[in-house]
Amino acid sequence: xxxxxxxxxxxxxIIVVIWYAAAVWMNATWVYDQAERAGTxxxxxxxVPQTMAQDRPLLPPPHQVAAELWKGVAGQAVTSxxxxxxxxxxxxxxxxxxxxxxxxxGVALAVSIVRFRVMDMSxxxxxxxxxxxxxxxxxxxxxTVANQLGIDSREVPKAVISAYLSFFPVLVSMVKGLRSPxxxxxxxxxxxxxxxxxxxxxxxxxxxxxxxxASLKVAVAAALIGTIVGELPTGAIEGLGARMxxxxxxxxxxxxxxxxxxxxxxxxxxxxAVGIVERVARKRMGVPA
Amino acid sequence: xxxxLNKAAPVIEAKGLNLTFQTGDGxxxxxxxxxxxxxxxxxxxxxxxxxxxxxxxxxxxxxLEHPTGGSLTVNGMSPDEARRKRAYGYVFQAxxxxxxxxxxxxxxxxxxxxxxxxxxxxERIERVLELVELKGFGKKFPWQLSGGMQQRASIxxxxxxxxxxxxxxxxxxxxxxxxxxxxxxxxxxxxAATGKTIGFVTHSIPEAVYLSTKIVVMSPRPGRITDVIESxxxxxxxxxxxxxxxxxxxxxxxxxxxRAGHGDEV
Numbered sequence: 221x222x223x224x225x226x227x228x229x230x231x232x233x234i235i236v237v238i239w240y241a242a243a244v245w246m247n248a249t250w251v252y253d254q255a256e257r258a259g260t261x262x263x264x265x266x267x268v269p270q271t272m273a274q275d276r277p278l279l280p281p282p283h284q285v286a287a288e289l290w291k292g293v294a295g296q297a298v299t300s301x302x303x304x305x306x307x308x309x310x311x312x313x314x315x316x317x318x319x320x321x322x323x324x325x326g327v328a329l330a331v332s333i334v335r336f337r338v339m340d341m342s343x344x345x346x347x348x349x350x351x352x353x354x355x356x357x358x359x360x361x362x363x364t365v366a367n368q369l370g371i372d373s374r375e376v377p378k379a380v381i382s383a384y385l386s387f388f389p390v391l392v393s394m395v396k397g398l399r400s401p402x403x404x405x406x407x408x409x410x411x412x413x414x415x416x417x418x419x420x421x422x423x424x425x426x427x428x429x430x431x432x433x434a435s436l437k438v439a440v441a442a443a444l445i446g447t448i449v450g451e452l453p454t455g456a457i458e459g460l461g462a463r464m465x466x467x468x469x470x471x472x473x474x475x476x477x478x479x480x481x482x483x484x485x486x487x488x489x490x491x492x493a494v495g496i497v498e499r500v501a502r503k504r505m506g507v508p509a
Numbered sequence: 510x511x512x513x514l515n516k517a518a519p520v521i522e523a524k525g526l527n528l529t530f531q532t533g534d535g536x537x538x539x540x541x542x543x544x545x546x547x548x549x550x551x552x553x554x555x556x557x558x559x560x561x562x563x564x565x566x567x568x569x570x571x572x573l574e575h576p577t578g579g580s581l582t583v584n585g586m587s588p589d590e591a592r593r594k595r596a597y598g599y600v601f602q603a604x605x606x607x608x609x610x611x612x613x614x615x616x617x618x619x620x621x622x623x624x625x626x627x628x629x630x631x632e633r634i635e636r637v638l639e640l641v642e643l644k645g646f647g648k649k650f651p652w653q654l655s656g657g658m659q660q661r662a663s664i665x666x667x668x669x670x671x672x673x674x675x676x677x678x679x680x681x682x683x684x685x686x687x688x689x690x691x692x693x694x695x696x697x698x699x700x701a702a703t704g705k706t707i708g709f710v711t712h713s714i715p716e717a718v719y720l721s722t723k724i725v726v727m728s729p730r731p732g733r734i735t736d737v738i739e740s741x742x743x744x745x746x747x748x749x750x751x752x753x754x755x756x757x758x759x760x761x762x763x764x765x766x767x768r769a770g771h772g773d774e775v
Contacts, residue, residue, distance in 0.1 A: 404603060405605055407573050408599065408601065408605055409622075411571055411592065411598075411599040412618075412623065413592055413593055413622075414622045418622050422621070422622070426607065427609075505608075505609040506608065506610070506650040507608070507609075
């Protein structure tokens with residue numbers, strides 16, 4: 221554990237140092253401007269402390285972000301509109317819906333692509349093309365369509381946008397996984413006169429599981445990004461995406477950065493959770509620990 | 510079912526069997542005019558260089574390939590019918606055990622597909638594990654077993670559903686010679702204990718001579734039979750029979766057959 225933590229901490233330390241240096245450099249402009257307006261001059265030693273505690277810094281230093289994050293997480297009731305726990309939960313809920321939808325869609329498409337040659341030739345190219353369209357451009361359209369269809373809830377278009385990003389890694393991995401059994405394995409089942417259904421349930425599906433779990437980590441991160449993007453143009457007032465947009469529009473960089481870090485922490489937790497599910501599943505499938 | 514079969518009827522009978530694969534480089538004659546009769550209880554080895562069609566012939570018997578000419582019957586039926594009647598168990602060169610199933614679970618695979626009850630599955634698994642000397646390993650996963658043990662488990666899988674023919678395609682080709690000797694002895698014991706008809710593909714001359722009652726020597730381009738040797742060796746065969754004069758004579762004849770097949774190839 222110690223050997224693992226050391227390099228990570230070292231990199232983290234370097235990032236923090238660079239961050240502080242950048243904060244001093246970027247925020248100093250404002251301090252010099254203030255001094256010029258007041259007709260005074262400031263020495264560098266006087267500038268540094270002033271770059272650390274501005275209300276609207278160009279680049280908030282780490283401790284300010286940490287403080288804002290702490291305030292957002294622990295400083296209010298979790299039901300408050302200012303609570304990052306509240307906004308984080310909204311984003312988490314959207315992510316889970318998009319993730320689930322993406323898994324169902326990805327697996328269903330993969331199964332039909334492996335089963336039917338027609339699907340392989342017709343659907344696969346479109347699935348690839350779908351990922352070349354910038355989601356930022358597509359998101360407002362999905363919202364408009366949802367509106368046209370009379371769907372009032374913001375959750376639905378958000379989940380759709382999230383699923384749009386997360387189904388793809390699942391699809392690609394599952395196609396590969398379902399096709400992973402070699403000819404000998406297929407021949408063996410043929411000698412048992414196994415039906416296509418039996419081949420699927422007893423060979424193809426279990427053989428695809430390692431591919432499936434590998435894709436989940438990518439898919440859950442994509443689902444989170446999709447949800448946040450879905451929260452940006454909705455005029456949404458809830459969710460980490462909305463929080464970021466508010467911070468940016470109202471010139472409150474601290475709010476924006478705190479939301480950004482909350483999203484990063486959420487992503488980390490989601491990936492750890494998927495990793496735990498994967499480990500449990502692998503253990504049940506007899507993989508050496 | 511078994512008793513109603515005429516004892517004298519051949520288990521496998523090929524007459525003028527031909528198989529041509531259409532490839533990008535033109536047709537490949539994998540089997541040409543193959544005539545062979547295998548009687549009940551025979552241990553038949555197929556030996557020859559790669560490309561001689563020994564594996565292809567076995568795959569035809571298993572209905573994994575379909576001949577383009579001639580006739581082939583298995584237990585008096587077409588190979589496809591014989592497969593539906595579970596006439597044979599097939600052992601491939603690699604054990605091909607499912608890593609996500611235990612050894613017992615792997616042996617249960619054909620039994621599940623063929624619809625045996627849970628109780629009967631358990632009873633059969635116990636029996637075949639004992640037969641291949643893997644008693645007590647049922648709960649292990651394949652990665653916990655050595656290569657030789659994995660191959661024994663795959664033989665157990667082929668034995669589990671009482672097919673009276675066992676087809677083995679270079680089953681010990683990937684194993685070292687010491688393990689191989691031991692498994693050869695075990696296969697002979699298994700054969701004596703179960704009375705199955707065995708078709709065995711190999712490219713080891715000692716292996717073929719040691720195991721077989723009948724050795725089919727084949728040669729490539731086109732794949733054909735050059736010699737069929739009925740072994741005079743007794744059914745009881747200790748490993749040191751390989752130093753006997755008879756053994757060496759048969760091995761010599763196999764080698765001659767292989768050389769003759771190569772001679773007219775150039």
